[in-house]
Amino acid sequence: MKTKVAFFDFGGCEGCQLQIANLEEDVLELIDIVKIVSFREIMKEHSDDYDIAVIEGSIMRPMDEERLKKIRKNAKILIALGACACLGGVQRMINQWPVEESKETVYGNSEKIKDNPYFDNFHTKAVDEVVKVDAYVPGCPIDRNEFVRILIAIIQGKKPPLPDYPLCVECKKKENICLFEEGKLCLGPITRAGCNAICPSYGSECEGCRGFISHPEERAYKEVLEKYSISVEELLHKKSIFNYRYIEKKRDKNE
Amino acid sequence: MKIMLKEEFLSFVDGLIESMDVEGVKAKGKKFVFDRLGSSEELRLDYDTTILPPKKYFLPQYETIMKFDLSKQFSVKKEEDHEKRVIIGVHPYDIVAIKQMDKYFLDTHPDDLYFQKRKNTLIIGSNILNVSEKAFFGDMETGYVDSGYDLMITDLGDRVAIEIGTEAGRDLLRGYSLREASTGEIEEVKRIINDASEKAKRGLRVKPQKWHDLLEKSYNSEIWKKQAEKCLSCGTCTLVCPTCFCYDVTDEIDLTLKEGKRIRTWDGCLLRNFTEVASGEIFREKTEDRYRHRFNRKGRYLPTLLGFVACVGCGRCSSQCIPDIADPVNLMNMLAEEVSHLEEKSVSPHTETIIQSTEVEKPLYVPMPATIKNVKKLTKTEKLFEIELDNGRSLGHMPGQFVEISIPGYGEAPISVSSSPDGKRFQLIVRKMGDLTSKLHTMKEGDKVGIRGPFGNGFDLEALRGKNLIFIAGGLGLAPMRSLISYVLKNRMDFGEVTILYGCKEPCEVLLKEEIEEWEKREDIQFLKSVDRCPENEKWSGEIGVITSLIPKVKFDPKNTTAIIVGPPVMYKFVIDDLKNLGMPEENIIVSLERRMKCGVGKCGHCQINGIYVCKDGPVFNYKDIKDLPEAFT
Numbered sequence: 001m002k003t004k005v006a007f008f009d010f011g012g013c014e015g016c017q018l019q020i021a022n023l024e025e026d027v028l029e030l031i032d033i034v035k036i037v038s039f040r041e042i043m044k045e046h047s048d049d050y051d052i053a054v055i056e057g058s059i060m061r062p063m064d065e066e067r068l069k070k071i072r073k074n075a076k077i078l079i080a081l082g083a084c085a086c087l088g089g090v091q092r093m094i095n096q097w098p099v100e101e102s103k104e105t106v107y108g109n110s111e112k113i114k115d116n117p118y119f120d121n122f123h124t125k126a127v128d129e130v131v132k133v134d135a136y137v138p139g140c141p142i143d144r145n146e147f148v149r150i151l152i153a154i155i156q157g158k159k160p161p162l163p164d165y166p167l168c169v170e171c172k173k174k175e176n177i178c179l180f181e182e183g184k185l186c187l188g189p190i191t192r193a194g195c196n197a198i199c200p201s202y203g204s205e206c207e208g209c210r211g212f213i214s215h216p217e218e219r220a221y222k223e224v225l226e227k228y229s230i231s232v233e234e235l236l237h238k239k240s241i242f243n244y245r246y247i248e249k250k251r252d253k254n255e
Numbered sequence: 256m257k258i259m260l261k262e263e264f265l266s267f268v269d270g271l272i273e274s275m276d277v278e279g280v281k282a283k284g285k286k287f288v289f290d291r292l293g294s295s296e297e298l299r300l301d302y303d304t305t306i307l308p309p310k311k312y313f314l315p316q317y318e319t320i321m322k323f324d325l326s327k328q329f330s331v332k333k334e335e336d337h338e339k340r341v342i343i344g345v346h347p348y349d350i351v352a353i354k355q356m357d358k359y360f361l362d363t364h365p366d367d368l369y370f371q372k373r374k375n376t377l378i379i380g381s382n383i384l385n386v387s388e389k390a391f392f393g394d395m396e397t398g399y400v401d402s403g404y405d406l407m408i409t410d411l412g413d414r415v416a417i418e419i420g421t422e423a424g425r426d427l428l429r430g431y432s433l434r435e436a437s438t439g440e441i442e443e444v445k446r447i448i449n450d451a452s453e454k455a456k457r458g459l460r461v462k463p464q465k466w467h468d469l470l471e472k473s474y475n476s477e478i479w480k481k482q483a484e485k486c487l488s489c490g491t492c493t494l495v496c497p498t499c500f501c502y503d504v505t506d507e508i509d510l511t512l513k514e515g516k517r518i519r520t521w522d523g524c525l526l527r528n529f530t531e532v533a534s535g536e537i538f539r540e541k542t543e544d545r546y547r548h549r550f551n552r553k554g555r556y557l558p559t560l561l562g563f564v565a566c567v568g569c570g571r572c573s574s575q576c577i578p579d580i581a582d583p584v585n586l587m588n589m590l591a592e593e594v595s596h597l598e599e600k601s602v603s604p605h606t607e608t609i610i611q612s613t614e615v616e617k618p619l620y621v622p623m624p625a626t627i628k629n630v631k632k633l634t635k636t637e638k639l640f641e642i643e644l645d646n647g648r649s650l651g652h653m654p655g656q657f658v659e660i661s662i663p664g665y666g667e668a669p670i671s672v673s674s675s676p677d678g679k680r681f682q683l684i685v686r687k688m689g690d691l692t693s694k695l696h697t698m699k700e701g702d703k704v705g706i707r708g709p710f711g712n713g714f715d716l717e718a719l720r721g722k723n724l725i726f727i728a729g730g731l732g733l734a735p736m737r738s739l740i741s742y743v744l745k746n747r748m749d750f751g752e753v754t755i756l757y758g759c760k761e762p763c764e765v766l767l768k769e770e771i772e773e774w775e776k777r778e779d780i781q782f783l784k785s786v787d788r789c790p791e792n793e794k795w796s797g798e799i800g801v802i803t804s805l806i807p808k809v810k811f812d813p814k815n816t817t818a819i820i821v822g823p824p825v826m827y828k829f830v831i832d833d834l835k836n837l838g839m840p841e842e843n844i845i846v847s848l849e850r851r852m853k854c855g856v857g858k859c860g861h862c863q864i865n866g867i868y869v870c871k872d873g874p875v876f877n878y879k880d881i882k883d884l885p886e887a888f889t
Contacts, residue, residue, distance in 0.1 A: 029510040152508050156664065157697075158690040161505075165526045168489035172575075173316040173521060175288050175306045178491075180577045189487045189577070215527055217487045217542065224487070224577050 003155055006038035006050035007081075008071055010057030010064050011124065012089060016082035016137075017041050017056055019144045030148070033155065052077045052154065055133075058084040058091060059125040063117050072131040077154055080127040081147070083140035083209045083242050090140075092124040092244040099123060126245060135160035140209035140242060143195050163193040164214050167206055171197035179205045185230050185238055190216035209242045256436035256444065257417045257428075264408075264415040267431050268295035271341055278312065279343035280305060280381075289342065300344055300410040303387035304569055308349050308497035309342055310356060313372045316521055320368055320620055323515040323663035325508065329624045329703035331663060334368075334516075341377040341405075341427070348390075348397040348567040348604075350380050350404055352497030357610050358561050359500055364856035364871075368519075370615040377423055380404035382444065383451035389570030391584050394459035395604050397567045398452035402608045409444045416444045421611065455568065461587045463564040463604060465597040466554030472597075473590040474547070474885065482586065483543035485578040486525070492572035492581035493523030493549060498557075498565040501529075501860030504620075504853060508664045515664045517620075522859070524548050530861060532851045533668065533689040536824060538864075539886065548863070550586060556866035563606040619856060622661045622705025627698055628680055633766050636687050637731070638696055639673070643680045644706060650681045653713030654738035655847055655875040658683070659855045661705035665694045669852040669870070671735030672709065675742035684734035684766060710855040712875050714739045714819070714845065722817045723751035725809070727830055729802050729822025730759045733766050735847050735874070736821045740774075747779055752816070754781040754809050758802030761786050762793045781809050803829050806837070813837040821847045827888045831878065844878035848887070 007017055021041045023030060030036075037047040053075035059065055072078055080086045088095075094102050099121055103113070113119035127133055135154060137147045150160045163169075167188035171178070174197055179186040187208035188200060199206050225235055240247055259267065271277045272292055279292040280302045287302040289309050324330035345353070360369040383398060392398045400407070405424030409416040416436055419425050436444075461469050473479075493499040503522040508515035522529060525545050530538035539545050557565040566583055573582030580586075591597070629641035644650060650658070652672045660683065661667040668691045674682035687696045695704070724743065728736045743750050755774060759765055765784070774782045783805045784797035798805060802822070818839060820830050831844060850862035850869040857871035865884045867873070881887045 026510055033510065033512055148510055149507070152510070152512065153690075155512070156508065157693060158665065164528055166487065166489045168487070168491055169494065169521075169523070169526070172307070172491055172494040175283070177284050177286050177306065178575060178577060189489050215488075220485045220487050220578055223485055227578070 002033065002035040003052060004037045004047075004050040005034045005052045005054060005151075006047070006075075007036070007040070007054045007056065008038070009040065010055065010068070010085070010127075011060040011091060012057030012082065012084035014041065014056065015141045016084075016139075019141045020147060023144055023148070026148070034151070048074055050075060052079060052151075054079045054081050055085050055127050056081040058088045059127060059130050060091070061117065061120050061122065063120070065130050068127065068130050077134045078127075078131065079135045079137060079150070079154075080133045081137050082142050083138060083211075085127045086136050086138045087211050087242055087245045088124045088126045090241055093240050095123045095244055095248060096240070136162060138162070138192060138210040139195055143198075146194055165193055166213055166216075167191045167193045167195070167197055167200070167210075169193050170195070171200050174201055176200050179203075180224070180228055183228065185225070185228075185234055187238060189224070190218070190221055207238060207241050212243060212246055256441055257419065257433040258436045258440055259415045259417055259431060259433050261413050261415060263431055265295040267428070268292070268298060268343065270431075271427065275339040275341060277341050277343060278309075289344075292343070298343060300381050300408070301384050302344065303385040304346070304390060304571060304574075306571075306575070307495055308352060308569065308571065309345055310352065310497050310500070312340065312342060312376060313353070313356060313360075313369055314500060314502065314521070318368070318519045319516045320504070320519050321517045323517070324513070325515055325664060326513050329663065329705060331621060331705060333618050333621050336368075336371055337375065339375050341379060343379040344381040345378050345404070346383050346569075347380060347400040348392040348395070348569050349497055350378065350400045351397045351567045351604050351606075352569070353378070354403045354606050354608055355498050355561075355563050355565060355567075355604070356500065357608075357613070358563070358606050359557075360858065361609060361613050361615065362561060364619060364858065365613070365615040365617075366858060367615045367618050368620070370613065373610060377405040377427065378403070379424075380407040382407065382409040382448050383455075384410060384447065386451055386454040387570055387574060389457075389573040389582065390455045390568060391457040391459055391570060392568035393452040393455035394457060394584065395463055395564075395566065395568030396452075397604050398455055399448050409447055411440065411443060414440070416440055457584045459584045459587060461591045461597065463554070463566070464599045464602060466564060466587065467558055467600045467602070468598040469587060469590055469594060470551050470555045472594045474551075476590060476593055478586075478589050478593070479547040480543045482580045483541075483546040485580045486542050486546050487578060488525055488527055488542055488545070490523035490526045491575050491577075493525055494521055495571040495575050497567060497569055497571070498553065499523065499549075500858070503859065503861075504667065506664050506666045517663075522861070524552070524860060524863075530851055532849060533692065538824075538850060538889070544886070546580075550583070551865065552863070553583070556863070558600065558602040559866055561606070562602055564602055564604045567604050620707070620854075622659070622667075622707045625704050625706045627700055627702045627704060629700055630698070633684065633768075634764055637766055638685055638687075639767075640683045640685060640695065641680050642683065642704065642706065645703075647679070649679045650676070650706070650709055652676050652681065652709035652738075653716070654742050655713030655735060656709040656711050657735070657852065657855070657874060658706050658708035658710065659852075660691070660695070661707065662691055662694050663705070665691045667705075667707075667853075668692060669710075669855060671738070671847070671874070673734045673737045675738055675745060677745075684731070684737070686731055708855060710852075711870055712873055714875050716742070719743075719817060720749050721751060723753070723811065723815055725754040725756065725811050725816050725818045727756045727802060727806075727818060727820045727822070728758070729826040730764065731766070732821035732823065732826070732847075733757055736819060737767065737770075739819060744777075744780070752781075752811065753779070754811050754816075756783050756802060756805040756809065758785045758787070758805065760788070762789055762795045781811075783808055801829070802826060803833050806830075806833050813839040817843045817845060819845045824849065824889070831888070841879040841882060842877060846876055846878055847874045848876065849874070
């Protein structure tokens with residue numbers, strides 16, 4: 001019997017699911033090995049009978065938490081899909097400010113959103129801050145080939161593969177010119193590889209959308225930035241794009 | 256030396272492009288790379304250095320080494336690469352590196368995949384016109400080579416000087432007009448070579464012949480730590496190095512689940528997980544230890560093993576290391592300040608040219624098909640597999656040797672043979688740990704697996720004959736040791752007194768319970784077992800305590816007994832200390848060590864303990880031979 005897979009979206013742009021929809025002819029092979037029972041972007045049907053739940057997006061509200069917990073109960077395996085699900089996404093930057101303050105900035109002092117559960121935001125959370133996650137497919141957007149690799153590994157009963165070395169490894173293999181040499185602030189040396197260094201390959205510095213490796217050499221990295229006259233503020237800014245979670249964690253540890 | 260007019264040379268290059276894959280130096284932004292040439296106009300003989308060395312043609316960044324047909328039980332096909340290729344513009348220092356690579360991959364356990372690519376490739380070298388800022392090939396004396404190329408060219412502006420290295424090189428030139436070089440032109444080439452070498456001197460105060468002694472004397476220097484504090488552990492220095500060859504191997508399966516492939520890809524000893532084994536143990540976890548390893552491999556370990564200093568002065572590591580700690584010139588000079596006198600060894604980066612005289616036929620990485628004949632569950636996490644090769648031959652192993660067991664799509668793992676060498680079948684005791692072993696645990700009698708090996712050094716049976724023996728096994732260490740115990744017990748008369756001590760964490764982890772009962776009953780051996788702890792609901796008839804607590808409880812003459820010790824890494828130090836305190840001579844202690852033995856043939860680099868390869872030189876060692884290796888018992 002085929003493994004049943006369902007896709008769910010939370011706070012995010014649905015771009016990661018679009019990456020999977022964009023597998024094109026490979027989608028046919030994908031549906032040959034698994035049965036997709038729920039996927040808003042490509043089908044109307046929905047079923048709550050699934051083995052693997054793929055969660056896209058970050059968790060923003062109490063109603064999200066409830067929904068996610070229900071999905072977790074139904075699923076044997078839960079995959080966090082994309083930077084929003086894995087880390088909290090760019091929207092996590094908002095955690096720098098009190099929730100009420102952010103709401104007021106965005107919606108004004110509106111009475112209309114009061115007591116409306118859709119606007120009942122708390123500080124943005126990643127999926128594994130609410131439920132147990134079995135596999136992560138990081139990235140903004142995800143690399144669809146990596147999604148396929150991880151899905152196949154799960155079906156085969158293997159540990160979902162995820163590199164734990166810095167992006168520099170893939171960047172060097174691609175024979176890219178190091179962006180530090182061009183005076184750019186690249187998060188590659190502390191970011192988890194696996195995207196085949198796609199941004200640096202096109203001349204854009206890594207923004208860390210895949211999250212950091214388990215043991216980033218933070219101190220050495222800061223020294224490098226000093227050497228290239230890059231300020232701590234600039235680094236913090238760059239880190240907070242996708243990795244505000246990391247900054248929060250460090251801050252909590254220091255407190 | 257011949258001379259060809261530049262225009263003729265360019266049409267020579269275009270002619271090559273029409274007949275084969277021509278790779279040459281091209282511009283990439285402000286830098287240079289080796290890449291496929293579409294036309295001779297792209298060729299930049301005035302380059303200083305390339306981002307990556309030409310090693311990528313012989314050991315590609317990603318290389319399919321075999322393909323699987325997963326619809327069949329065990330169907331593996333080696334990947335062939337027959338494409339004819341010529342690389343134009345290889346600098347002398349990179350030619351030195353290629354010669355080193357030849358020696359590394361073809362010396363012992365020749366690598367057929369490497370050989371095929373190498374044999375199909377012609378090298379047109381180019382003398383150096385421009386020198387990159389960090390290059391120090393002048394200091395290393397690698398700015399000039401007289402072999403290792405098919406042709407060696409020097410760009411003289413409107414003409415190209417050509418030195419013919421091989422018959423294959425001469426054949427390439429057939430049909431193009433050449434003339435003999437004049438004395439003036441020969442002098443001009445010499446001047447270009449000398450100029451480059453002079454420019455590429457950066458004040459290295461320790462010549463490569465002295466690196467060995469310097470690194471040995473500086474092993475415990477504080478400089479390693481100080482430098483490593485700046486290290487990003489990003490692996491760049493190893494990846495861009497022309498003499499770093501370490502690789503990893505992974506399996507991939509395509510979306511149809513019907514086909515898959517095994518891929519070899521570059522790895523680097525600076526990366527944190529490089530030495531990680533399935534149990535999660537990392538043997539070189541500190542950045543400073545990895546940083547030191549890289550330099551020692553270049554200046555000490557490979558010179559001892561293969562007779563060359565594995566650095567050619569290209570300067571790629573120093574120019575691409577963003578914290579700027581990879582520069583061998585700086586490091587050696589820094590270390591030298593702390594050491595007063597240095598001995599010289601007769602080694603240099605240069606090594607003999609062996610490619611023309613080498614032939615390799617046997618595939619190194621293709622596993623032999625084998626069939627599981629019996630599976631027995633030993634504990635919750637361990638099973639014993641009895642296996643037979645499908646070719647009908649016996650494995651031919653020695654006790655203590657290991658095999659690489661492989662399942663297409665799940666990878667390969669080194670497993671010690673647990674049975675003594677008799678009969679066609681052999682046994683493996685396997686703990687469920689990673690992807691491969693978890694899959695293996697689901698397999699049944701009749702299922703197929705792949706086997707490579709046996710590999711490594713086993714126990715020296717001749718040396719043990721007639722001796723009194725004490726076996727000390729901790730946990731899964733009993734698995735490799737059992738091959739020797741079985742042998743000894745089957746040939747009991749050939750040995751003196753035999754004592755077996757076995758310890759594990761809890762009673763439920765005891766392996767080979769029935770066999771252990773037999774050992775307990777035997778009157779011609781002493782046997783004791785212990786567990787670290789016994790939960791209330793479990794039964795245990797042995798001792799309680801760590802394995803060392805058993806040593807004082809048995810009678811043996813430490814001075815006239817040989818100890819065989821196998822266990823988890825943490826165990827060795829304690830057991831060995833206790834035995835030494837009882838007066839056991841160091842040469843009487845034999846150990847078998849665990850490391851990440853990925854390739855099994857001394858190539859991938861993962862199992863290295865300082866200068867030795869556990870897969871090739873071990874896993875069985877005499878303690879005396881490795882006790883001074885700082886990384887052996889940490």
